[in-house]
Amino acid sequence: MKRCFLIVPVLFVCAGTIFSEITFSPDISLSPSLDSRFGFLLYENDNLSWFHTERLDATLKARDNTFSLGGRYLYGKSPHALCNGNMHAGSADFTFSRDFYTVRAGFGAFTFPDAIQVLKGKPKFSLKDSGGFFATTGGTLDFSLFGKEWSIAADFLFSKANVESGDMYYFYGNPDSLFLFGGKSSLFMPYGFELFGFGGYFSTELNTSKKTTVGNLYAHMISFFVAKSFSVSLLDSFSVKPYVGYVYLSATGDTMLTSKNQTYSLFPYKYIGGEFDEGMHFISLGNSFALKKGGFDFSLDFLWLFCVKNTASGTYTYLFKENLFFDGSSDSGNLPLPDTGGIHIFAGIAEVSYRFSVHKHFVPTLRLTKMIAAAILNKETTDFLHSAFSTYSTVSTPSSGSSSDDSSFDTEMLKKALLSGTSISLKIEF
Numbered sequence: 267m268k269r270c271f272l273i274v275p276v277l278f279v280c281a282g283t284i285f286s287e288i289t290f291s292p293d294i295s296l297s298p299s300l301d302s303r304f305g306f307l308l309y310e311n312d313n314l315s316w317f318h319t320e321r322l323d324a325t326l327k328a329r330d331n332t333f334s335l336g337g338r339y340l341y342g343k344s345p346h347a348l349c350n351g352n353m354h355a356g357s358a359d360f361t362f363s364r365d366f367y368t369v370r371a372g373f374g375a376f377t378f379p380d381a382i383q384v385l386k387g388k389p390k391f392s393l394k395d396s397g398g399f400f401a402t403t404g405g406t407l408d409f410s411l412f413g414k415e416w417s418i419a420a421d422f423l424f425s426k427a428n429v430e431s432g433d434m435y436y437f438y439g440n441p442d443s444l445f446l447f448g449g450k451s452s453l454f455m456p457y458g459f460e461l462f463g464f465g466g467y468f469s470t471e472l473n474t475s476k477k478t479t480v481g482n483l484y485a486h487m488i489s490f491f492v493a494k495s496f497s498v499s500l501l502d503s504f505s506v507k508p509y510v511g512y513v514y515l516s517a518t519g520d521t522m523l524t525s526k527n528q529t530y531s532l533f534p535y536k537y538i539g540g541e542f543d544e545g546m547h548f549i550s551l552g553n554s555f556a557l558k559k560g561g562f563d564f565s566l567d568f569l570w571l572f573c574v575k576n577t578a579s580g581t582y583t584y585l586f587k588e589n590l591f592f593d594g595s596s597d598s599g600n601l602p603l604p605d606t607g608g609i610h611i612f613a614g615i616a617e618v619s620y621r622f623s624v625h626k627h628f629v630p631t632l633r634l635t636k637m638i639a640a641a642i643l644n645k646e647t648t649d650f651l652h653s654a655f656s657t658y659s660t661v662s663t664p665s666s667g668s669s670s671d672d673s674s675f676d677t678e679m680l681k682k683a684l685l686s687g688t689s690i691s692l693k694i695e696f
């Protein structure tokens with residue numbers, strides 16, 4: 267088995283060298299590459315969620331035409347208390363460029379072969395036999411206007427997923443018919459100005475084990491940003507792109523459980539249901555920073571979101587069964603949804619890489635990537651989350667065998683800070 271792992275990279279190197287030597291004509295060349303990445307999503311209390319991807323690309327250049335074909339395989343595993351399960355995914359994509367335009371398209375599929383445990387405490391949700399597919403398309407168009415060079419780009423994503431069965435802790439059922447559509451567009455203008463925005467739509471049904479729909483969830487997002495790029499002839503290349511924007515998020519949902527669609531005898535209600543509607547308005551500031559010196563590259567992107575306004579409303583109603591165990595009482599009212607106005611969300615990604623000049627048909631690039639995300643919540647939102655998950659203590663409880671003193675706490679925090687969101691990759695161009 268170990269010999270196989272040693273043989274595979276050698277075969278890729280040999281194949282890459284052979285293909286790179288192929289000369290169809292002085293104006294035609296073929297450039298394959300292999301990119302391997304391994305990373306950690308989240309570390310907490312000795313639970314480490316990780317992933318591994320392999321990507322193979324081939325780029326064919328023929329005069330003014332460039333055609334690229336790529337394939338990717340991804341495997342992820344999470345033993346974490348927030349989400350326990352594993353995932354397999356595969357995709358293929360191609361890009362065609364000619365003169366002033368570029369066309370992109372891709373497709374792929376993913377599956378979760380084992381049951382996914384979400385929140386491994388109380389409440390605990392379990393999803394079984396889930397998977398789906400996705401497709402992407404997009405393009406770029408360059409043009410001249412008022413004697414200046416302009417460019418417009420747009421990309422779109424469509425995804426559909428299904429869950430065969432599940433347990434939502436409070437009742438038997440699961441999300442199903444998950445649908446996602448998203449897109450991003452950019453307008454690149456003269457003097458380094460850029461307008462860009464992205465948005466999306468998500469929906470899912472809440473079904474029982476008999477595929478009876480008992481609820482729906484819908485979510486929307488829309489955003490737009492204005493950016494200005496600055497370039498400085500420092501070292502080889504130095505650029506900064508600050509931007510400012512607006513983001514709007516909304517979600518609506520409803521559900522109704524009855525003794526008819528929850529047929530097990532211990533279900534206490536004749537009916538119970540509710541609905542909610544929430545919208546969040548954010549202002550945003552961000553910056554993209556890039557530095558290049560020889561084969562060394564460094565980039566840093568960060569984003570700050572501040573919720574300036576929140577609108578939230580929701581209602582509930584229920585009626586208990588009337589029998590030996592339940593008294594037939596009923597109630598209705600407003601859901602105690604928090605006001606999320608004033609919360610802060612921070613996100614960032616830093617990447618450093620070095621491109622080694624080993625051989626013209628063997629050019630490795632080593633890359634280290636670090637992603638971070640954090641939120642500062644107001645007291646109302648914090649209290650609501652603690653109340654909603656008051657019995658869920660798996661994440662915050664120290665792992666068995668660990669000490670609760672300050673040094674152990676600092677060690678756990680250091681591990682979490684260093685490992686969560688960290689990945690390393692090796693790309694080899696042949």
